[in-house]
Amino acid sequence: MSDRGASALSLPADWPTNPDPILALNRMGSFDWDLDSGLFHMDARAHEIFDMPPEEYDGRPESLSARVPPSEAIRLDALVAQAIKDGSENYGAYFRVRRRDGSLCWTHTQGYIRRDGTGRPRRIIGIVRDATEELKDLAVRRDDAARDGALREQTNVVQLTTAALAHARTVRDVIDVLKDTHGLTHLGATSLVMGLVEAGRVRLIAEGPEGSFVPGTLVSRIDEPYPMSEVVRTLTPRFIESPDEFAAGYPVLWPHITDLKITSAAYLPLIVQARPIGAMGLLYGDRRGFTPEERNILVALGSSIAQSLQRAMFYEQEKDIAQGLQQAMLPRTIPSVPGADVAVRYRAATIGGSLGRDIGGDWYDLIPLPGGAPSGGGRVGAVIGDVQGHDTHAAAVMGQLRIVLRAYAAEGHTPAAVMARASVFLDELDTDRFATCLYAEADLSTGVVQVVRAGHIDPLVRDTDGTCRRVPVPGGLPLGLSAEFGSLDYPVTTLELDPGHTLLLLTDGLVEQPGADLDDGLRALTALVAAGPGDVRALADRLIEVAEERGGDDDVALLLLRRRGAETPRPGGRLQQHVAPGDPAALTGARHMIRAAVRAWGARDRADEIELVADELITNALMHTEGAAIVTVRVLNGAAPVLRVEVEDSSSALPRRREAGESGVSGRGLLLVDLLGDGWGVEARGSGKSVWCEFAVERRT
Structure with a gap:
């Protein structure tokens, strides 16, 4: 056993030959866990804490199973795995060790995760220490079974809540996580209050049970005698252990909440980068006092909540900016076109966990053109396009490209010239983005439609009987790329749009799905259009509803143009x-x-x-x-x-x-x-x- 263990325990070059004196004085052991080889090195003090002599240990974490009960081992493994997955730098946990004589003793560990330049975890170094004395008071106040169960439950709640907060994107999401049945109420809290710091005041964003709102506390100054104002002002948690303490400390607030039967409360400052962004209060109706461990757990949880809140606030700010930019770049109104019914729609992508990415480069436009026939029915240019990317830069490029296309079309250039000039403009713009686009120039008095395509998907046409078909259009390279490679020829396809027929221009977000073929998506879309309502606005709403139901990480733009005409067109016309x-x-x-x-x-x-x-x-x-x-x-x-x-x-x-x-x-x-x-x-x-x-x-x- 000793020979095998010696060969397995080839310590890293920087492993100290002597334990750190400070660790030794504090009766702490240290460990070094090589995640590549799987070896778990311990110093002499760590061997004592685990009651595992070096000659009986082969360097594998699994060999400690004789000393760590299975339930504790599962919990520790989950904690370490979550810390690695979340990108955390460290973790800490209490757990029990079963000594040789069969007795259980409390141990505490703290680990620091070291990663390489790519972010991959390579080593975990840390300490272990005997926590029996530290937890003695808790053992006195509660019997062993209740103590073990409570600590495990609280630890599980912290882990579950922290994991759920990782998926919260908005401030409302954070509040919902905390109010969920698997959230903080499992810590025994009766209700939750939360406020955000705004312009030197605390604005209440969540309050306890229905009907518990205290008049005058929706917005309060930081210097007012309220517990949330106090913890924001002092950056220190406030634990209130009895009704008498509450009444004495906050005489202005207490008379308004006596009916809630509160016996204790914990108010925590929500601090990020040494700056308070808000405060949270947990109100209890069946307990008095907080143990040191419970206080530590709540403070740690408050830190996690603060991080999630800041992330949610940044997300909402960027989303507001992105949506404002998107709306500014798209046409504010669609002009009325003689001889046609038109509907346009836009749906932003929803990309979880990425700030500012609920925006993209998809756009539509409808351009009245000069030279329409005086006999009813105008000339109009219909544009659909998609700039590469999902960010504010894509939206900015889209806005410039939309204006340029509109100008070239209004000047009277041919469809092929409009597309070629737009490609040259994008190539000369200070950007590395390209764009797909489809431009259709329609004379609604004759129904003649000239179409040019730059790397975009083909248009669809729906007939008066409801049938829908894809119209193959020969195309050129996407805008920007065609100019870069000197291939500015865009073939023009002419099609006839009879009275009652509808032309559909769309971006690929409406048809593309991960792992699915584009042609299959187009076939499914034509079937959906054929089964949809005849009115273009109702049909556009239906298509966007389907896109919303399906979700996806790409935005959608849609333009429908239906040529008006007599109910029964003249045969042979x-x-x-x-x-x-x-x-x-x-x-x-x-x-x-x-x-x-x-x-x-x-x-x-x-x-x-x-x-x-x-x-x-x-x-x-x-x-x-x-x-x-x-x-x-x-x-x-x-x-x-x-x-x-x-x-x-x-x-x-x-x-x-x-x-x-x-x-x-x-x-x-x-x-x-x-x-x-x-x-x-x-x-x-x-x-x-x-x-x-x-x-x-x-x-x-």
Whole structure:
């Protein structure tokens, strides 16, 4: 046994060859616990306290089980494990040791946890001492069984309460932990009072049983004759051991609480970094006096509560700042858009235990655009985006990016140009963040929507019958990254939003879940949208409710845009034909299509004007640009039906009015369009443009 023990006990280089004289004088032993090897080294005095001769000890903590009862060993193991987990530097505990003659004696230990540069615990060094004399008074006042049970119960309450406080995020959470049935009432307290120091006063934030509030104590000065004011003023606990002592010490307060039948009380200052942040009072109705151990336990618990309160106060302050910043960065109001119903929602993430992280870079925006058709229904830009990160910096970057996107869109840039310019701006900003974004430019009079995507998830479209589908949109790199890598090409996807259809733009917090595939999340979302209410506001509320129920560590932004229109859209209200250059048959076919559509849609009286204007637009597109033209004829249903002719080409050069040449041919095209149409204009379409002209027509009966 001795040989084996000697080989196992290879002490560390800094282990003292002689015990500390001060420890020896105080009859204390020391130990060094190597957490890597598991060896538990003790000096000679520690061997005496455990009644374990060195030759019988092999250096393993398990070998002390013959001296430490199982219930005590379990409690000590839990205490040390919790201290390591919480990042504590030290711990202390009383426990019993069974000596060779079978008698139990009280022992006290204190340990200091040493960690390496990464925070990993490597060693625990500490002391053990015989606490029999120290606890003799307690043994006299209570029998052994009651004493052991009470100490274990109090220790367990401290451990449970401290562990619960570690999860408290707000001041209300701290109070709820203390009032919980597993909280301080297990220490025998009848009720709890607590106050916070604010501007030289103590403000009551929690009071005892219902109906026990004392008038005039909601806010009290620190110099007033109240126990909480006193402990804040003196930074010293106040233990009141009898009703007579209470009445004599606080004659102003005592008459108001005599009905509570209080027999003793403990008032503790809540101190953090030598500064009082508040005070706590425990009121008892069935006890008198406090033992030294009970006082020590309560003081230690008060220190833990003070730390939790300060953490909660910091959290609430940062949360207020973060929420204020978030609200300032998002649009205060959403403009009314002719021809559309719009709903927007934002839900902040909830990340437990992290101050200021209930904020992120998700945002939405709705931008009225110039150049809308006068026949009802405006042009609008819809934006959804997500800046990397969950902090105030992400929110600040989001605010700047939102303003820039809004400015570029309002200037009339094409969707692809808006996205490319925003990426360059973010790359030149003093930040290392990038952002995903989706920008949709919608003409609500025609239902044409041009979409560009920068690393963001695809939009959804819900039809009038409730079915919902994902719309695949080719995309580019996220904003900031595309500029950094010189890849600023953003393809434009054009889709049709018919009357009654709803466009849904969202951030990934609504679909992503840990361990789940994004495509599965999108499929689940489309099913949820299909089953949801038809009203966009009610649907948005439903989606946010689901996000709240599910929780998650990412914020959510949502924008829904529903195009208004007639209850029963005119069937066959849109025709389209591709006309290639040098293809007379295709040009003839387009003219026939226009003539048939004009007559079928009740515009026979204006057939010649419409055909002439359409022919001019097609001819100009083929003569003055390179590539084909796409001709579209549609009916816009509204209070006054309108027939619209659009000719789209691949050139970004805008048409100009000119005086007719000497031959009277060149330059007459736009003059005819302006003279014969009821309104005309030019719209950007990806890398090209669309020239349109509208004609008011009679509604068919």
